[in-house]
Amino acid sequence: MLVRFSFKTDRLNISGRIIIQTLDESRFVLRKTALPDVTRTKYAMSVLILRLSNRRQACFFAANYVLLLFMMLVGPTTFAEDTPPLPQPSTKEDVTNAVQRGLSVLEKAAKNYPEHRDCFACHHHTVPLAAMRFARQSQLKVDEPLFVDMVEFVRNYFAKRADEMKQGCGIPGRAFMVGYGAWSFELADVDLPNDLREAMSQFVIQRQEANGRWQPASIRPPSEQSEVMNTALALRVLRPQKHSDRPFAADAEWFVTAEATEQRAMDWLNAAPLKWQEDFVARLWSLNWFGDETNQRSELVRRIVARQRPDGGWGAEDELKSDAYSTGLTMFALLDTGESPTSATIARSIAYLLKTQHADGSWLVETRAKPVQVFFDNGDPHGKNQFISIAATGWSTAALALSLPKLHAK
Numbered sequence: 001m002l003v004r005f006s007f008k009t010d011r012l013n014i015s016g017r018i019i020i021q022t023l024d025e026s027r028f029v030l031r032k033t034a035l036p037d038v039t040r041t042k043y044a045m046s047v048l049i050l051r052l053s054n055r056r057q058a059c060f061f062a063a064n065y066v067l068l069l070f071m072m073l074v075g076p077t078t079f080a081e082d083t084p085p086l087p088q089p090s091t092k093e094d095v096t097n098a099v100q101r102g103l104s105v106l107e108k109a110a111k112n113y114p115e116h117r118d119c120f121a122c123h124h125h126t127v128p129l130a131a132m133r134f135a136r137q138s139q140l141k142v143d144e145p146l147f148v149d150m151v152e153f154v155r156n157y158f159a160k161r162a163d164e165m166k167q168g169c170g171i172p173g174r175a176f177m178v179g180y181g182a183w184s185f186e187l188a189d190v191d192l193p194n195d196l197r198e199a200m201s202q203f204v205i206q207r208q209e210a211n212g213r214w215q216p217a218s219i220r221p222p223s224e225q226s227e228v229m230n231t232a233l234a235l236r237v238l239r240p241q242k243h244s245d246r247p248f249a250a251d252a253e254w255f256v257t258a259e260a261t262e263q264r265a266m267d268w269l270n271a272a273p274l275k276w277q278e279d280f281v282a283r284l285w286s287l288n289w290f291g292d293e294t295n296q297r298s299e300l301v302r303r304i305v306a307r308q309r310p311d312g313g314w315g316a317e318d319e320l321k322s323d324a325y326s327t328g329l330t331m332f333a334l335l336d337t338g339e340s341p342t343s344a345t346i347a348r349s350i351a352y353l354l355k356t357q358h359a360d361g362s363w364l365v366e367t368r369a370k371p372v373q374v375f376f377d378n379g380d381p382h383g384k385n386q387f388i389s390i391a392a393t394g395w396s397t398a399a400l401a402l403s404l405p406k407l408h409a410k
Contacts, residue, residue, distance in 0.1 A: 101361030102397030127394030168206030179233025212268030220369035226278035312352030324363035328395030
């Protein structure tokens with residue numbers, strides 16, 4: 001008699017077979033003939049031989065043997081981590097309230113920023129623009145004059161530096177900064193003048209490393225340490241998502257140079273190891289933006305889902321606890337690339353964000369960055385942690401806004 005068994009979770013794949021073989025009328029041999037294939041777990045078990053009085057006892061033992069094997073290999077802790085209980089469904093009213101409170105914080109921060117600085121910043125421009133755009137798409141009220149002013153601020157910043165960008169200089173945040181700048185215009189549905197698009201493109205081409213990547217200007221985790229994110233953002237300058245043509249369509253020499261730059265970048269991205277949560281998110285975006293020629297997306301999504309913590313959040317690094325920046329960014333990227341707003345993964349991340357939002361509408365993330373400039377107080381929540389917390393508030397608000405169309409009312 002042959003008994004087959006198979007268990008599969010996000011982390012384990014266990015299979016095997018048991019043969020109960022007749023020796024005579026009163027004796028059977030129970031043999032484990034296939035060792036389990038256990039992902040990330042090395043395990044071996046010796047052959048078992050039992051003398052049983054009848055077939056019923058043999059079948060009973062086989063069933064209990066399989067159950068015991070499952071418990072030994074999977075264990076209650078692993079099983080609980082793989083299948084955390086679903087939270088109570090979040091209502092559309094609860095998520096709408098969270099988005100509106102988040103918008104209040106972001107809009108105030110964006111209004112205050114030009115009073116203190118005249119430089120473009122992804123945390124006070126691109127990310128709030130994303131939150132406002134998707135809140136607007138969900139029929140929520142946003143500060144429309146502020147939206148326009150923010151886009152104009154970004155345009156003026158880069159336009160004043162167009163000549164420098166053509167020489168590969170003038171932008172302190174390098175490709176990361178130019179990439180987020182270009183994305184700002186797409187979020188606002190604004191077509192850049194060709195000369196500015198080409199200047200931004202010439203900048204990133206000249207800053208590319210020989211192996212195809214772009215390196216960060218400084219290491220300010222979590223938002224500026226990922227070479228994968230830097231490379232994906234730089235490549236988006238060359239391959240804008242909302243234009244029918246690429247930069248240099250009328251300039252044959254630069255067009256060929258840009259094509260070679262793109263190919264080096266794609267080759268590097270296809271082989272780049274993924275370590276931080278930003279790496280995983282950036283790789284998912286790059287596959288969605290530029291094509292999945294190597295058929296990596298399904299496996300990548302599976303890995304991202306498996307990295308979700310039991311509390312519903314994601315952490316910036318494996319050894320760090322869940323935080324709103326990583327959770328908001330990851331949830332936004334999953335929804336932005338096709339994940340269903342009603343999936344269990346999204347339900348858990350919504351619950352995490354609703355639970356961790358502060359009374360003032362913000363989300364707190366403690367900074368791990370070493371200062372590269374003199375600190376200034378923009379008047380945003382959380383003191384010295386305010387800049388990464390504004391980014392966290394922006395991604396969390398944008399992600400929740402993206403989930404709204406499919407949520408049910410009370």
